[in-house]
Amino acid sequence: MLKKCAIGFIGAGAMAEAILEGLLKRREITSNQVSMVNRGDRDRMTTLVKRYGLEVAKQTIDHVALADVVILAVKPKDAEEALTFWQNRLRPGQLVISVVAGITTQTIEEFVQNGVAVVRAMPNTSCAVGLSATALCGGRAVTEQQFAMAERIFMSVGSVVRVDESAMDAVTGLSGSGPAYIYYMAEALQTAGMHAGLPAETARQLTVQTLLGAAHMLMESGKEAEQLRREVTSPGGTTMAGLEVLRRFDVAEAMKMAVLRAKERAGEMGKRGGC
Ligand SMILES: NC(=O)C1=CN([C@@H]2O[C@H](COP(=O)(O)OP(=O)(O)OC[C@H]3O[C@@H](n4cnc5c(N)ncnc54)[C@H](OP(=O)(O)O)[C@@H]3O)[C@@H](O)[C@H]2O)C=CC1
Ligand SMILES: O=C(O)[C@@H]1CCC=N1
Structure with a gap:
């Protein structure tokens, strides 16, 4: 399922890298499926491109916009700016998985167009070694198939529990941190x-x-x-x-x-x- 999937990352920090590293190590995806962008730290992108063999030409906003699954991995304080920038670039049918602490699916849905599916995830950095404890909850527009896709991504880098969104902050306090x-x-x-x-x-x-x-x-x-x-x-x-x-x-x-x-x-x- 993941082999055919283009995966985009908005944010190229510790969490994005941990997920990427875990997916590649487990051979769930190959590096040519990945597009990643950050806000402006070029050295960081060069490091990640080299470290994980990413295709230079694919590390662009346009490629992330075309991805089947887009993982939002910016700091909570940057989420509004990022979502404002991305709101008209994300398309109906795409799946957005947010790992941003504290930001609800409802908030994200207020930014994105109708038909963009949102899943909220709280993994931890042990994704990098395939041992994350991740909790997931789905937003309003997510289908079972899309939720299963999110489960598949995080099961390949650890274990997954499905929780009600009201439990997400508690999960963050326990297994996220x-x-x-x-x-x-x-x-x-x-x-x-x-x-x-x-x-x-x-x-x-x-x-x-x-x-x-x-x-x-x-x-x-x-x-x-x-x-x-x-x-x-x-x-x-x-x-x-x-x-x-x-x-x-x-x-x-x-x-x-x-x-x-x-x-x-x-x-x-x-x-x-x-x-
Ligand atoms: N670290 C952890 O253990 C965990 C973190 N999380 C969540 O993951 C998210 C990311 O955390 P973490 O990886 O630690 O943070 P980092 O500070 O390491 O990375 C944040 C990334 O977001 C990028 N960014 C900021 N604004 C934008 C923007 N507008 N568009 C594109 N990229 C942008 C930054 O780019 P630049 O450097 O160029 O500014 C940077 O690459 C947070 O919301 C956190 O709550 C969840 C679970 C565990
Ligand atoms: O410290 C933080 O805010 C993030 C969320 C969970 C782990 N790190």
């Missing part, structure tokens, strides 16, 4: 390992493998996180001592507040075009 929370934790663990006397590279290796192993256990063991945690925690042992410190600092509450604040921020960005 989530990789950064995990990287923050990884930085903290690595630094902690160094404080405990390990060389930097050893602390890094042990941190990464511990995160990877724990993620696989969560995926494959069929056990809940709570049970897995209990299995590591011997009564009176080292883990119990460590967890007591995390509880004293109320890390669970901090995590909850982080997700809620990120969700709230998504709502703010949608309303005011902030960020």
Whole structure:
């Protein structure tokens, strides 16, 4: 299905690249199917053209306008300007997939012509390695076939859940921003390992493998996180001592507040075009 599809990107930043990289790595598409434009950073486009073997002649507004699927990947603060520019260039029958945090399908539909289908997606940068957690919701004019196309794109770079649009800001707070929370934790663990006397590279290796192993256990063991945690925690042992410190600092509450604040921020960005 994707092999016959011309894919256009409006925006050439971190998220556009992660999606592109994932689709190419998984061989879902080839580089000659891709057109991408940004606002003006030519060096960035040259880098992407070289890195992914994109056809220079296709990286134009006209080619993006002809794409079957157009992925909108600009910052929320730039969405209005981009949509104003693109409103008469996008055509009925095209599918627009927006990954812009906070901006609703209804807002996008107010810009584009009738008949342009809109899907809102909230992936994360793990698209680049085929492991995004993506949530999708459809706008007013999207057909099941078009929605299936969006599902196919994001399933090829990770897992997909379909949600009601009212859940999208919560998704953004959890899994859209989530990789950064995990990287923050990884930085903290690595630094902690160094404080405990390990060389930097050893602390890094042990941190990464511990995160990877724990993620696989969560995926494959069929056990809940709570049970897995209990299995590591011997009564009176080292883990119990460590967890007591995390509880004293109320890390669970901090995590909850982080997700809620990120969700709230998504709502703010949608309303005011902030960020
Ligand atoms: N990064 C992440 O982890 C995630 C991001 N998102 C969402 O993805 C979107 C993009 O984020 P991210 O990739 O990180 O942002 P970046 O800042 O890395 O990239 C934004 C891109 O948009 C381009 N751009 C801005 N205005 C226009 C315009 N009018 N026409 C064409 N291109 C334009 C910029 O071009 P130039 O540099 O030339 O100005 C740049 O290439 C955001 O809305 C974000 O909410 C969603 C999930 C995860
Ligand atoms: O930080 C942001 O606003 C974007 C949205 C989700 C992840 N990054």
